[in-house]
Amino acid sequence: MPKIRYNNIDNVSTDKTLKEFKQWREQRRRKVKDYSYKVPKHEPELDYLNANREETTITWIGHSTFFIQYYGLNIVTDPVWAEKMGFQRRLGAPGIRIQDIPPLDVILISHSHYDHLHLASLRKLVTANTLLVVPDGLRRKMVRKGFHRCQEMKWWGHLVFGGVKITFVPAQHWTRRTLFDTNTSHWGGYVLEPNPVTQGSEESAAAMETSDKSASVTPELQQATGGKIAAGDPPILYFVGDTGYFKEFKTIGERFDIDVTLMPIGAYEPEWFMTSQHVTPEEALQGFVETGSQLMVPMHYGTFKLADDTPKEALDRLEAERKRLGIAKERIRVLGHGETLRIRHKAGEQDKQH
Template identity: 55%
Template sequence: MRNKRYVNQDQVEQHNSLKQFKRWRQERIRKLKLKDYSYRVPQAEPDLPFLTGNREIPSITWVGHSTFLIQLGGLNIVTDPVWSGQMAFQKRLAPPGIPIEDVPPVDVVLVSHSHYDHLSIASLRRLTGGRQLLVPAGLSAKLKMKGFSSVKELHWWESVTIKGVKFTFVPSQHWTRRNPWDTNSSHWGGWVMETAGAHRPVMQTHNREETAQVMSASYQETAAASDWKTEKPEKGKNRPSERPAVPASTIYFAGDSGYFRGFKEIGSRFQIDVALMPIGAYEPEWFMSPQHVSPEEALQAFEDTGAKWFVPMHYGAFKLADDTPREALDRLEAERCRRCLEEERIVVLPLGETWKLTKNSDDHSTS
């Protein structure tokens, strides 16, 4: 019996044929000679005592690429675990924000899809804790063969609740393959995380002016990243305590995706506070656009979802395409200005920094 092959919501040609791949590689040889990779994503000293002891305050820490440590509802959640030092023949551009040996025990691992830059088996093995794996449909058998027993696979729009946190697997526009024979044999998507009571009315603007001022200053400092290069910030600078305390109980992790109508549907089903959205690996766009949003498309997707805050990801770790981390951030900022979006709504996190979130005083959910 032939294995099931998963498809996207819309019929879209994925540019992943050998002929298209060869064309891109030939173009890339010429382009990369003109690219400036001197910029490095800013790096902050991780607040390990807080992360290790915290079970109450929601927080988001960017490890790198699409890997986050999210603390929500008392759970330690890791997305797309990749601490690899290189991808194919490309060395990692910046070290992970948290060394894998310092990651606190993990309760839940969310996998968006099985591409190697989103699922590293070696990294997954090194994480400690219960490690309940939530994965796309079609992927659990492979992981169980690798020795992982706590695996649950979900189809689009299916949900599971773990200790009061609801996880829903939502669509994206992508594809997947780990070897020449398993193309699209498992699905792909994003994850929406909700704490109890996340069905509350529209989020209040408690301390909005103070929040805006702090977030704007933080954004400006991080966006001026050419001054950071590879240096770490001074001790005590850009600490998590300097990030704004904002109410949040619903976090959307988009995984990998080209731009598609599904972003609007996700926004219609959930009241999203924070969206973790990809902005990198988009060039050349003739090749990448069906599977990876550009920074401009990422902002359109962000507006489609109706989310309050945007945290960029999927840039700065690996040379997966022809764009550079600096180009991705510059295009994101240019498009934000063109759209007249408030600066404070785009939260550019340094690697390793923890953004602490607080619940609204009117939110009666429990952890």
Template identity: 60%
Template sequence: MPKIRYNNMNDASTDHSVQEFRQWRKERKGKKKDLSFRVPNVPPDIEYLHANRRDATITWIGHSTFLIQYEGLNLVTDPVWAKRMGLDPRLGEPGIAIGDMPPVDVVLISHSHYDHLHLASIRKLYREETTVIVPAGLRAKMVGKGFSNSIELNWWEEAVIGGAKITFVPAQHWTRRTPFDTNTSHWGGYVLEPAGHAQFRDGEEPVKGEEPALYFAGDSGYFPGFKEIGSRFDIDVAMIPIGAYEPEWFMATQHVNPEQALQAFLDVRADKMIPMHYGTFRLADDTPREALDRMEAERVRLGIKAERIQVLKHGETLRVNKSSFT
């Protein structure tokens, strides 16, 4: 039976030829980059995070890994505590040591790339009560690796766990872990709402829940799906990638640049944005300092208020109770 192959909206292609890979490597050798900047770490409030079951919080671990506390649940996005990615070492220590994490109720996986799906990290977090949510096409792999309480979702499908409704939403990307499984599982992001918080479309009034709605974008190039997500949900906080975009002629279809990240933020109509996917692994030729500087310059150009962009340090916790947005 042939394997299912997943596609992007409008069949946008992320394929690259061997010649293009060689051209990128050739260009990289001629670039001189200042790699001295590191994302700062702050000591996490471990005692508070273990005790908290009331406040909605977002704590940046690094890269695309967040501890999200929501509706009494501890959720972790794309958990990666790896010390290196391929031959490149991690650029900074995780914001919370994996042994200091509070018990994890839900693991959210955006796609199967190694910098987002790190099995050893999940294994250390997983317990009998943990639910792993993955894109369509990945459940069998996760169950085979011992994560029996795994469910998979297609775009726009949802799961309700405790008091949280979790919807899998589109992204523009691709997947591969071996030479033989390209795009055999899907990719996307997640929207978290209180269970019972109604979706809405343009022209309708949103129904406000007790907790803010959160959007975790996963990995994505810029695409029309951001506007569709913004039309379907009343998002308060958006976690959006800003790194791994250079060279742009190579990366544009799969990774937004900082300017596109801010446009995606406006498209999804969120109140606040947390940048991610920078400063942990050197996956492309851009640097964390360049990504932050370009984002800040574009924020000023667009007239976005500074307080709407929440640049977290590793280990820093942002409390995002609904009162923060009223």
């Protein structure tokens, strides 16, 4: 049976020729980069995180890995605690040691690249009560690896778990783990929002709903919320995953009233090579603005040397573009490894104590 090969919207290609790859490697050897800047490491608030069941929190572990507490659920995105990525050692220790992560309810995987899906990390995190959520086409592989409580998602499909609606949204990227499985599973991001029609007591697997229908707000949801999510509910979070700049940032913003966006800013140089698969810091801010989000948390920098840009370069370009666009400084929340952002109800009310 032929393997399904997944594509980007408008069939945007991320393919590169061997000649282009060699050209990049030759250019890289001639570059001298300063890696003296390190992402600050914060002592994690483990007692608070273990006890917390009410506040929304976002703790940056590193790269695209976050520990998120949302509506009483403990969630991890793209779990990678690996000390090396290929031949490159990690630039900084994970924000929280893997053995100190509180028990997880949900793990979200954006795609199957090694810097987003690390099987050894998964095996240490997953328990019998953990739901693994993966893109379409990836479940069979995960089940073969022993992860049987696994739900795969199509673009714009959603599931409801523990009162939280999780929607899988598009990204512009690609994926591969071997020479033979290029784009045999999809890629994307996730939007988390409260699900007002879920019964609070039905938090078992039997209460989980799945749907491949559009994730736009339905009349039933509008009626249930009076046209908006109640002010006492958690903010709507958008974990972008890994992506190049694409028009769907605006579409996603039109479908969801997003409060906080976790947005990649690194692995963009050389731009002629990376442009279709990784946003530049300037494109990251453009996408953030187009989503209509209130707060942006940068990610996908400062952990692994995946391209030719440095963490300092990514942050400096981000800050210069923020000023050029006139975006308020407080709307871009740069976290350190292990730092926890507490969010009470809405994005503008984040706790100033860290």
